Amino acid sequence: MSATLVNTSIPGPHDIHRKVLSNGITLLVRSNFNSASVVISGILGAGSQFDPHEKLGLAHFTSVSLMRGTKNADFQTIFERLESAGASLGFGASVHNTSLGGRALVEDMPMLISSLADSLLNPTFPELYFDRLKQQLLTGLAIRAQDTSERASLAFDTLLFPNHPYGFPEDGYTETISAISRQDLVDFHAKHFGPDNMVVVVVGAVKPEDVFSLFEKEFGVWKNPGLATAKPFAAINPLQKTLREHISLSGKSQTDIVMGTLGPKRSAPEYLAASLGNNILGQFGMMGRIGDVVREKAGLAYYASTSVSSWIEGGSWEVAAGVNPANTDKAIQLIIQELEKFRSEPVLQSELDDSQANYIGRLPLSLESNSGVANSILNLERFNLGLDYFQRYPDLVREVTTDQILKAAQKYIDPERLVIASAGPGKGKKK
Amino acid sequence: MTDQIVSFNLNNGLKILLKEIHTSPIISHWVWYRVGSRYETVGKTGISHWVEHMQFKGTPTFPAGVLDRAISRDGGLWNAFTHLDWTTFFETMPADKIDLSLNLESDRMVNSVFDVEEVDSERTVIISEREGSENDPLFKLEEAMQLAAFKTHPYRNEVIGSLEDLRAITRDDLFQHYRSYYNPANAVVAMAGDFKTDEMFEKIRQRYESIPAQKVPLTGDLREPALQKEERIEVTGPGETTYIEMTWRAPAASEEDFFIFTVLDSLFTGPSGLNMFGGGGISNKTSRLYRALVEKELAVSVNGSLQATLDPYLYSLTITVRPDSSPEHVLQKLDDEIARLLDSPVTQAEIDRAVKQARAMFVYGSENITNQGFWLGYSEMFSHYSWFLEYVKNLEQVTADKLLAKAREYLSPQRRVLGIYRPEENPS
Numbered sequence: 001m002s003a004t005l006v007n008t009s010i011p012g013p014h015d016i017h018r019k020v021l022s023n024g025i026t027l028l029v030r031s032n033f034n035s036a037s038v039v040i041s042g043i044l045g046a047g048s049q050f051d052p053h054e055k056l057g058l059a060h061f062t063s064v065s066l067m068r069g070t071k072n073a074d075f076q077t078i079f080e081r082l083e084s085a086g087a088s089l090g091f092g093a094s095v096h097n098t099s100l101g102g103r104a105l106v107e108d109m110p111m112l113i114s115s116l117a118d119s120l121l122n123p124t125f126p127e128l129y130f131d132r133l134k135q136q137l138l139t140g141l142a143i144r145a146q147d148t149s150e151r152a153s154l155a156f157d158t159l160l161f162p163n164h165p166y167g168f169p170e171d172g173y174t175e176t177i178s179a180i181s182r183q184d185l186v187d188f189h190a191k192h193f194g195p196d197n198m199v200v201v202v203v204g205a206v207k208p209e210d211v212f213s214l215f216e217k218e219f220g221v222w223k224n225p226g227l228a229t230a231k232p233f234a235a236i237n238p239l240q241k242t243l244r245e246h247i248s249l250s251g252k253s254q255t256d257i258v259m260g261t262l263g264p265k266r267s268a269p270e271y272l273a274a275s276l277g278n279n280i281l282g283q284f285g286m287m288g289r290i291g292d293v294v295r296e297k298a299g300l301a302y303y304a305s306t307s308v309s310s311w312i313e314g315g316s317w318e319v320a321a322g323v324n325p326a327n328t329d330k331a332i333q334l335i336i337q338e339l340e341k342f343r344s345e346p347v348l349q350s351e352l353d354d355s356q357a358n359y360i361g362r363l364p365l366s367l368e369s370n371s372g373v374a375n376s377i378l379n380l381e382r383f384n385l386g387l388d389y390f391q392r393y394p395d396l397v398r399e400v401t402t403d404q405i406l407k408a409a410q411k412y413i414d415p416e417r418l419v420i421a422s423a424g425p426g427k428g429k430k431k
Numbered sequence: 432m433t434d435q436i437v438s439f440n441l442n443n444g445l446k447i448l449l450k451e452i453h454t455s456p457i458i459s460h461w462v463w464y465r466v467g468s469r470y471e472t473v474g475k476t477g478i479s480h481w482v483e484h485m486q487f488k489g490t491p492t493f494p495a496g497v498l499d500r501a502i503s504r505d506g507g508l509w510n511a512f513t514h515l516d517w518t519t520f521f522e523t524m525p526a527d528k529i530d531l532s533l534n535l536e537s538d539r540m541v542n543s544v545f546d547v548e549e550v551d552s553e554r555t556v557i558i559s560e561r562e563g564s565e566n567d568p569l570f571k572l573e574e575a576m577q578l579a580a581f582k583t584h585p586y587r588n589e590v591i592g593s594l595e596d597l598r599a600i601t602r603d604d605l606f607q608h609y610r611s612y613y614n615p616a617n618a619v620v621a622m623a624g625d626f627k628t629d630e631m632f633e634k635i636r637q638r639y640e641s642i643p644a645q646k647v648p649l650t651g652d653l654r655e656p657a658l659q660k661e662e663r664i665e666v667t668g669p670g671e672t673t674y675i676e677m678t679w680r681a682p683a684a685s686e687e688d689f690f691i692f693t694v695l696d697s698l699f700t701g702p703s704g705l706n707m708f709g710g711g712g713i714s715n716k717t718s719r720l721y722r723a724l725v726e727k728e729l730a731v732s733v734n735g736s737l738q739a740t741l742d743p744y745l746y747s748l749t750i751t752v753r754p755d756s757s758p759e760h761v762l763q764k765l766d767d768e769i770a771r772l773l774d775s776p777v778t779q780a781e782i783d784r785a786v787k788q789a790r791a792m793f794v795y796g797s798e799n800i801t802n803q804g805f806w807l808g809y810s811e812m813f814s815h816y817s818w819f820l821e822y823v824k825n826l827e828q829v830t831a832d833k834l835l836a837k838a839r840e841y842l843s844p845q846r847r848v849l850g851i852y853r854p855e856e857n858p859s
Contacts, residue, residue: 012743021847033796036799037791037794075716076716076717076722076726079655079714079716080718082713082714083701083713083714083715083717083718084717084784084787084788085787085788085791086713086787086788086789086790086791086792087713087791088713088714103795104791105790105791105794109791132523132726135728135731135753135755136731136732138754139672139731139753142670142672143670143672145670145671146568146669146670146672147566160443229599249669250669251668251669252565252669253561253562253565253566254562254563255564256563268621284499284503285499285503286487288497292496295556296495298552299551299552299553299554299555300555300559301556301559303563305783321557323500324555324558324559324562353504354503354504357504357505357506358504358505358506359506359527360506361505361506361507361525362507363506364455364456364457364506364525365506365508365523365525367455368455368457368799368800368801369798369799405750415761427582
């Protein structure tokens, strides 16, 4: 391995080409001629934050309806073009954004971008497909209702972020999806879809200038002066006591547990310390300290791990485990003990050394595919990290100290104030 | 990027496949063993998967906890999988750290400890893994379908094993299974990434050559006769959603028929991806069955599954029934579509489309070094590494006539198992 290869294989200002079109669309392109394909990944500002309370799931419903028919093509024509070429394109929604993603052989990139533009600019939301899709979404919710892991996760979010967009499911509830009309989709699209805050990353066997001109051709005319602006989010309040909920699902063999607390937002100064601390707590090796205690030593669970999710306004710090129903309380107690230890004693320097080496060493692996690169570049833009972030990243990681991790742990984790949600057999409870 | 794959055999029977790829400073190293549920006997189901778990519990050189720390410290990605015909272990590492992976894999081919306490602790972990799967209605349905589709072949058993067997298997059973199947004569080392072939071969030779070959237990010919009449099964459980599965025996991956089936599956339910284990596919909204079932408001989704296996396995359809429809309506329409496939040849345009789709999947699947390492070894488990290289070319040989003949041969209603998962009445 040569040093040159390392430097040039990591995306950075030298090979990420960024351009803002006159209507506000930000494009980022990175060429990779090793594979004859192209990947796109992007976001627009239309997220579930705009969902009316009684119509939760509206952003998601709108996003998945975009390709059900346009002024230029019906549903079958849209997908015939894509699928015949072995290409894919899809939309989804999160709290802040509608996301888009697709891939194609490079020879089919013009078709892919044209399909993307047509779906975003000209959707017609045909009545027939509205009804059909609603049935599909409702069936998805019925399946979710039986999924122990999804139910525990949903209960966790609701308890951690009460009456906050982060606490509402992006795919809504049965009654809120049922309440959505076709006109709601039309209105949501008119108010919240526009070029102003759209970001698209293109990675593959293409030249940046070709991508820029293709987007200019397909999207140049797009304007939406009536685009609604986002309201400020409600404050996220820290937990005052431990909240415990168990959702009873009969006929299940395993209980899924999701427990934890608030975490840092992506722009918080302690983000990286929390992330590295989390790696020690429940990721590194075979799921870190918690994996070691719950799975390796106690043999209680097939999985027991932790994660920090950090968004624009806030974040969560979660432990997830799947256990035999009889072992639920025991596993929760073991996890609480580990959280207590994590916030009362600094991690060992050797543990931090391990996780720092892991973070730095795995960077090339996370960037080995076009889609991995595209998603990473999208995050650079989305969280204003700078195009040279990956070049600075090893130093940023090395600068984190055990003391910073302890402070981050103490700032967020309090074993006396946790959300503990579980779903599985046994009587439901909430306190 | 070079497309050249170099193959070596050591005297102890170990096969080594190397492919240089210099696009990124990483190497993916896979070790494949010909052992999985296909090699298991009555009362010992799940033993191959359990042995795979025990391979993470340490050797005298790399005690438990040291392995994962060492790999993770170097930024490596590692995991293992057990399936019907094989068990595989892989590490994708920064290229300059690959020695660790080589040391680890060659060591645990022979030196794993199988400590009694670790065996007991892992028993509950695996039972927990099984219980997690049981939470999924489709796992329950599929388990019942496999038992109905094979009467004697070990493919009838779930890879994870039955609860009864998981409770009964002992440390000595596990160790014996390990000693029988984990040896160079039963293994393939596959590697893709940023290395020089001659240097890498030497590194591998140094580590593996001294491991003695052993006799691998013979399984004999396990194949069983075709199903003679349709079997219907019903599974009930919690939920509100009804699922249908229909399954037929499929060709083995090494047969020409497998490629015909791949085209058939592509136009029937959409193309499968060529990322690891069929991932990385695309939507299937223009496939015949989506049009017939989802577009006609009978189902909310339809998927097909065709796996590359050593012996003939299964071609399966999974359909999620719309709540305002019924399994009977879905079945009627499904039978119409199967009849259409058996009555008249598909068009050349449909075949060309399936080939183009496969070409795209092939390009996507070749993008990632880990996936390239995967395919080198995976294809050896049921055929030869050239299977993957010639995949698209073989699909191009499929004709409408051949497809019609094979569809008639395999997809007869008398040779299928039909399964329905029906939600139980809600007790509340």
